Amino acid sequence: MSRGTVSIDVERCKGCDLCVQACPPKVLEMSTEVNGMGYRFPVLHDGCTGCTACQLVCPDYVFQVYRFDAAPGEEDASGTPSATPPGEGRPSATPPGEGRSSGTAPGGRPPGRAPASGG
């Protein structure tokens, strides 16, 4: 169960890898695909604690960190966050293999700056 999650602005990322090293629960991994600038970017796996370490070290201001005040319910874990911040055209973090293309929201989720459910 994830206690937190992050939104990742993949188009702003320059692929420096600092967040992956800084992440205490080791739930960030660099993608195999690249963004519009040609850089690999981090993707989030289950187990985020919302500790903000990635946001602290990121030189390109890629991360916004959220915490779940209570444990997410089943409907939230299935990929529909109950509170979606207003859309700004920012793609959210996705697990690898979801076939996400840059600039579009994955998995049938409405486009916008929605935090990934992260499990």
Add this chain to the structure above:
Amino acid sequence: MTEAAPRLVARDRPELILGDHGLCPGCGEPVALRILLEVLEELGIVERSIGVVGHGCYGSFVQIMDVEVLQCLHGRAPSCATGIKRVRPAAVVFTMQGDGDMVNEGLQEVLHTAARGENVTCILLNNGVFGDTGGHQTATTVVGQRTKTSLDGRDPETHGYPIPVAELVASLAGVSYVARGAVSTAGGVARTKRMLRSAFEHQLAGDGFGLVEILTMCPTGWFVPAGSGPEYLSGSLEAAYPLGELPLRGQP
């Protein structure tokens, strides 16, 4: 329905940063900019803050930071800050300088400003290279560090020894706060932010000169991969420049 509303705990960047910067992957200077602006925001002094910026990679920040900024000649930022502070004592005046700017090009400026006890805050972004002009050796390049002009590593026989400017400043009277942080780890970023906050609180209290040296990564200038910057920093600059608040030795 279960409560699972995600609560925002950390924004990507303060609203004072207006756009993207063009610095290299893995650079530490944008992190320093972010914590600096966050401190100004948290202290509620944005409206009366005036930044004085030297020349270096961070010079491009003047285009994206929503704070009054004066960019001055190489190394002269502390003197310009002196003038601004004396004319407008209510302003919160800070400088942002690199090691090439502060220690090579304008070492006497910062030392005299400190010795005069000017009530300004100087921020040194120290990465040991002239990043903006191609990665040459600076006066703070540590012994053994490779740069474009010391490809076999800095050799004291040929290049002399680095200048620890924070220790020099801490030895002067008129100085109220000197600290050295690093932005290579999450904990280091948080500690460095507290140092910046303390420095500005000293200025607000009118205590005198403050200096915060921030060790930043320059993987391009260090010839290491972007992700190896923190590891290189902890083995080179951090070994030569111990982190923490420095004892003030020059109090009269």
